[in-house]
Amino acid sequence: MTSFPTVRSAEALEQGNTLAPRFDANGLIAAVATHAETGEVLMLAWMNAEALARTIETGEAHYFSRSRGELWHKGATSGQIQKVVEARIDCDQDAVWLQVLPQGDGGACHTGARSCFYRIVARDGRLVLDR
């Protein structure tokens, strides 16, 4: 069972050098992946402790699939492995930012799009396709 320490003070949480992620009630933390070269946001997914630990250890993005209820080594079947160039955690340690280089066909989305965020929300609330 992978585990991370818990820190008690806001000072340690926000300014310390101990990774002490604050998983939610479901044991998950949000993770955003951006393309390390273009800065494009590719996807937003979730990690449990094991996914975060494996991501750090292997340098390849691992998530937790909420739909399948299991560890998800991104690209293991699709080839869209995400090589992690840099991982960061936010102030209150409840979100992770990965800068990645997508392998395979360079995509990240199950729809075939390069990024999951292929639709713009217009000012009238309609969605505009941009892929």
Added chain:
Amino acid sequence: MTSFPTVRSAEALEQGNTLAPRFDANGLIAAVATHAETGEVLMLAWMNAEALARTIETGEAHYFSRSRGELWHKGATSGQIQKVVEARIDCDQDAVWLQVLPQGDGGACHTGARSCFYRIVARDGRLVLDR
């Protein structure tokens, strides 16, 4: 009460032009804000339906503060208003990406940092300050 439609098919959800966000059991959706000019991830926060609607209507980022349990017009007190250059939604409509221009002192984090992601996770799992 602000509300958005629900779409039933995966096709409509993923390829349609109807904004039909899938809020979680708490009525929230994840929102990531990046700097529209530098691409830096500034913060990851949450929106309820009202926050999303106000963001679209006003062109300024609104979130839902989980700690305070209320609508949060980012920058209303700090001056760090986030002008939305572009808003996008992801394939399965459970995450929002805002490209923003931070006003005021240009920061986004309550700690005073420009971005909430001011610590790098090193390969040994320790955090390295980079702000």
